Structures are given as structure tokens and as C-alpha cells.
Amino acid sequence: MEYSPGTEPEPAVTVSGLHVRRGSRPVLAGLSLTIPAGLVVGLIGPSGSGKTTLMRAIVGVQVLRSGTVTVFGRPAGSAALRHRVGYVTQDASVYDDLTVRQNLDYFRVVLGAGRKDVDRVIEATDLGASSAQLTGSLSGGQRSRVSLAVALLGSPELLVLDEPTVGLDPVLRRDLWALFHRLAADGTSLLVSSHVMDEAARCDRLLLMRGGAVLADDTPAGLLAATGTTDIEAAFLSLIEEGS
Amino acid sequence: MTITRTLATAGRVLTQIRHDPRTVALLLLVPSLLIGLVAWIFSDTEVFQSVGPAMIALFPFIVMFLVTSITTLRERRTGTLERLLSMPLGRGDLILGYTLAFGLLAVLQSSIAALFAVTVCGLDIAGSLGLLVAVAVADAILGTALGLLASAFARTEFQVVQFMPLLVFPQILLGGIFLPRDQLPEVLQAIGDALPLSHAIDALTAVAAESHDDAYVLGELLVILAWIAGAVILASLTLRRRTP
Numbered sequence: 001m002e003y004s005p006g007t008e009p010e011p012a013v014t015v016s017g018l019h020v021r022r023g024s025r026p027v028l029a030g031l032s033l034t035i036p037a038g039l040v041v042g043l044i045g046p047s048g049s050g051k052t053t054l055m056r057a058i059v060g061v062q063v064l065r066s067g068t069v070t071v072f073g074r075p076a077g078s079a080a081l082r083h084r085v086g087y088v089t090q091d092a093s094v095y096d097d098l099t100v101r102q103n104l105d106y107f108r109v110v111l112g113a114g115r116k117d118v119d120r121v122i123e124a125t126d127l128g129a130s131s132a133q134l135t136g137s138l139s140g141g142q143r144s145r146v147s148l149a150v151a152l153l154g155s156p157e158l159l160v161l162d163e164p165t166v167g168l169d170p171v172l173r174r175d176l177w178a179l180f181h182r183l184a185a186d187g188t189s190l191l192v193s194s195h196v197m198d199e200a201a202r203c204d205r206l207l208l209m210r211g212g213a214v215l216a217d218d219t220p221a222g223l224l225a226a227t228g229t230t231d232i233e234a235a236f237l238s239l240i241e242e243g244s
Numbered sequence: 245m246t247i248t249r250t251l252a253t254a255g256r257v258l259t260q261i262r263h264d265p266r267t268v269a270l271l272l273l274v275p276s277l278l279i280g281l282v283a284w285i286f287s288d289t290e291v292f293q294s295v296g297p298a299m300i301a302l303f304p305f306i307v308m309f310l311v312t313s314i315t316t317l318r319e320r321r322t323g324t325l326e327r328l329l330s331m332p333l334g335r336g337d338l339i340l341g342y343t344l345a346f347g348l349l350a351v352l353q354s355s356i357a358a359l360f361a362v363t364v365c366g367l368d369i370a371g372s373l374g375l376l377v378a379v380a381v382a383d384a385i386l387g388t389a390l391g392l393l394a395s396a397f398a399r400t401e402f403q404v405v406q407f408m409p410l411l412v413f414p415q416i417l418l419g420g421i422f423l424p425r426d427q428l429p430e431v432l433q434a435i436g437d438a439l440p441l442s443h444a445i446d447a448l449t450a451v452a453a454e455s456h457d458d459a460y461v462l463g464e465l466l467v468i469l470a471w472i473a474g475a476v477i478l479a480s481l482t483l484r485r486r487t488p
């Protein structure tokens with residue numbers, strides 16, 4: 001691992017010169033960024049700007065054209081990282097024809113996590129009442145919490161969460177964001193994409209993407225100051241429009 | 245690859261299927277019903293006695309091919325495959341887990357079909373019944389293995405259903421059911437002799453008529469097992485962790 005003492009702590013993720021094509025067109029064209037460790041980093045940007053593609057590259061399931069993605073000093077997707085990174089896909093990826101607990105039990109074995117971990121993540125995502133229910137019969141918000149619960153198994157050091165709070169009520173969203181910050185306080189690094197601007201305001205740092213490039217990489221307060229606005233939504237709109 | 249992950253995957257697939265009793269019933273009974281239909285069509289002739297063994301090879305093979313390829317394709321489409329491949333699950337764990345789960349169903353299905361043909365439809369088996377069931381089971385597992393391989397090349401349900409006529413129908417046409425293979429044009433005969441379903445049909449016919457010794461049947465069984473191993477290995481190798 002390359003990091004000399006005295007400098008900044010090693011970032012969780014370093015992306016440099018990343019080119020990705022999906023279908024016939026370039027989605028990321030020379031993207032470079034770093035995601036510091038131990039923080040909740042928000043990934044925001046218009047629909048189609050490449051957020052999901054970037055996340056797929058970080059967890060190592062995206063075919064890259066060129067460039068490098070490094071996670072904890074290793075190439076993204078390498079075998080040693082596979083139980084250190086948790087990933088929640090944009091659409092809940094769980095088995096509809098298994099109960100909540102059966103889903104978690106299977107992924108727990110795959111991850112090599114302990115039996116008690118299942119109870120811990122059920123509690124963290126408030127799924128206790130529905131743990132014996134078939135996942136396909138859950139509400140949309142409950143299903144996406146099962147997907148989140150799977151990602152929490154084995155306490156990964158990096159959590160990549162693609163719109164994890166879509167379809168959740170304000171109380172649940174508040175509780176989950178409190179959970180994200182608790183995890184970060186314990187040293188977990190989080191990258192969370194969102195379209196909800198009051199969630200963006202709760203992040204430690206924000207990455208604003210547009211057309212496959214990073215428009216801004218700052219703290220929420222820094223973004224407000226730089227754009228002379230008073231809320232994140234206005235800052236977002238001003239940066240998006242300024243760039244176009 | 246680890247035994248625990250392979251077994252957990254097999255157990256998970258079986259639990260999924262268990263939640264769908266209608267599929268289990270269809271899977272276990274349809275081949276027998278079709279064999280019964282063929283026996284009924286030819287009830288006043290000697291035809292069933294000669295094509296009956298081939299039917300034991302045919303119907304379980306087709307049903308297992310379809311069920312396996314569609315189930316694995318569904319895993320790809322719902323995002324659970326992407327999630328699994330970002331986890332420490334070996335590609336072989338997944339493919340072998342599926343093979344074990346569907347292999348178990350194939351054992352039940354072919355045993356039922358073979359016993360149904362003998363006891364209900366009155367198919368005379370001159371050779372060993374145990375050997376007949378063994379070949380029938382291997383043949384159904386072959387359907388599973390080829391289904392796993394086919395789903396690797398399909399992106400949609402429509403494509404995977406098209407693989408059936410592409411991969412399965414030629415094996416039926418050239419297997420010697422319609423016209424004995426030694427009466428086919430030379431090139432077609434050579435192709436037919438090489439195809440795996442032909443070996444299953446030959447072996448079952450040989451057991452039924454006791455026209456060859458057990459060593460011949462075991463040899464054919466070995467060829468089928470080699471095809472199974474080849475298809476499973478190829479299916480694991482074509483599974484890509486990264487997708488475009």
C-alpha cells in the first residue's frame with residue numbers, strides 16, 4: 001500500500017482517468033476523483049449522468065475501457081476486496097421467492113459472516129416484523145431495506161449504496177441516515193447516491209456529476225459558499241446550469 | 245471455490261423452488277405424462293416398445309434444459325447475479341450449486357419417468373432397471389448442464405427460449421428417433437453420433453432390449469458424464485464478473 005506517513009490518510013477509493021462505454025456511447029470520459037475514508041460521501045447528479053456506472057466500476061462489476069479504480073490500495077474488484085465492499089444496486093437485488101431471513105442467511109454464508117450478523121442487520125434496517133415474510137410480498141420500501149440489509153452483512157469497510165432510501169418515509173430515511181453516520185463514525189466509508197437534496201445536505205462531502213464528469217467535489221457548506229446559494233437544491237441547479 | 249458456498253447456493257435454489265409448489269409438480273410429473281401420452285398413441289402397436297426408451301431420454305432432458313436456463317437467466321436479470329459476483333462467491337460455486345440443486349430434481353424427475361414408463365405404460369425392460377434409471381438421471385442432468393451453458397449466452401428470456409430449438413431440436417432430429425442414424429446421410433450420421441443425446445438414447449434402448457452388454461451402457465454413460473463436466477466447466481468459464 002502506497003501512502004507515506006505525514007500525508008493525508010489513504011483514501012477509500014481513487015479513480016483516475018476512467019473511461020467507460022456503455023452500449024455505443026461513452027458514459028464516463030476521463031473521470032478522476034478520490035473518496036476519503038470514514039466519511040459519508042454523497043453522489044448527486046442528473047439522471048443518466050453516470051452515477052450507477054461509477055459505482056459499478058468501484059465494486060468491480062463494470063467493464064472499463066481505460067483508467068484505474070483503486071479501493072483501499074488494491075485494484076477495484078480484486079478478490080481480496082470482495083468481502084470488504086458492500087454494494088446496494090439501484091433496484092433491490094434480492095430473491096423474491098425467499099423470505100427476508102432466508103435471503104440474509106444465504107448471503108451471510110456467501111460472505112462468510114457470523115450467524116448473529118443476520119439479527120444485527122435485521123434490527124438495523126427495522127425489518128424484524130417482516131423477517132418471516134416472502135420478500136416478493138413486501139412493500140417497495142421494505143424490499144429495498146432487505147437489499148440494504150444484505151450489504152450491511154459482514155460489516156464491510158466500504159459501502160456503495162445506489163439510491164438506498166428511494167420510496168422510504170421520512171422517519172425511516174432519518175433513521176437510515178443516522179445509521180450511515182454511525183457507521184462512518186466507526187470507520188466505515190460510504191458512497192451514497194441520491195436524488196433527494198435534503199439527504200445531500202446530510203453528507204460529509206458531495207460529488208456532483210454531470211455528463212460523466214465531476215462538476216464539484218466539496219462539503220455541502222463549501223458548495224453553498226461557492227455558489228452563493230442558501231440551500232443544496234439551489235446550489236445543484238446553479239452548478240448544473242452554469243455547466244451547460 | 246468452497247464447499248460451504250456451493251452447498252449454500254444449491255440449498256438456496258431448492259428453497260426458492262420449494263416456495264413454488266406448482267413448478268415442483270410440473271417439473272416432476274410432466275415428463276411422465278408425456279411418456280404416458282406416447283404410450284397411449286401407440287397402444288395397439290409395437291412402436292412404444294421401440295421408442296419408449298428414447299422418450300425417457302427426451303422429455304426430462306428438454307424440461308430440465310428449459311427450467312435451468314430460465315432460472316439462471318432470471319438471476320442475471322434481477323441483479324442478484326451482479327451482487328453475488330461482487331461478493332466472495334466463486335464462479336464455480338454458483339454453477340455447481342445450480343447443477344447440484346437441479347441435479348437433485350433431475351434424479352427425482354427421471355426416476356419417476358422411468359418407473360412410470362415401466363410400471364404404468366408397460367415398457368418391457370430386458371436389462372437392468374437400475375442401469376436404466378442411472379442413464380435417465382445422467383441424461384436429465386445433461387439437460388441442466390446445457391441449460392446453464394445456454395443461459396450464459398442469452399440476454400433475454402426470448403433469446404433463451406430460442407436456444408431450445410437451436411441446441412435441443414437438432415439432437416432430437418439426429419438422435420435416431422425419426423430415422424435410425426445408420427440410414428442418415430453420412431455427414432448427418434457423423435454429427436448425430438457425436439451429439440450427447442444420441443448416447444443417452446442408445447444407452448436406454450440398449451438396456452431396454454438388452455442388445456449390448458453392461459460395459460457398452462457404462463461406456464455411453466461415461467460419455468454423457470463427460471459432456472456434463474464439459475458443459476459445467478465451460479459455463480463457469482464464460483461467467484464474467486464484469487459486464488458492459
Ligand SMILES: Nc1ncnc2c1ncn2[C@@H]1O[C@H](COP(=O)(O)OP(=O)(O)OP(=O)(O)O)[C@@H](O)[C@H]1O
Binds near residue numbers: 022050488
Ligand atoms: N446496460 C446499458 N447499456 C447501454 N447504456 C447504458 C446501460 N446502462 C446505462 N447506460 C447509459 O449510461 C448512462 C449513465 O447511466 P447510469 O445508470 O450510470 O446513470 P445514473 O446517473 O445512475 O442515472 P439515474 O440517476 O437515473 O440512476 C445513461 O446515459 C444510460 O443510458
Ligand SMILES: [Mg+2]
Binds near residue numbers: 052090
Ligand atoms: Mg443510477
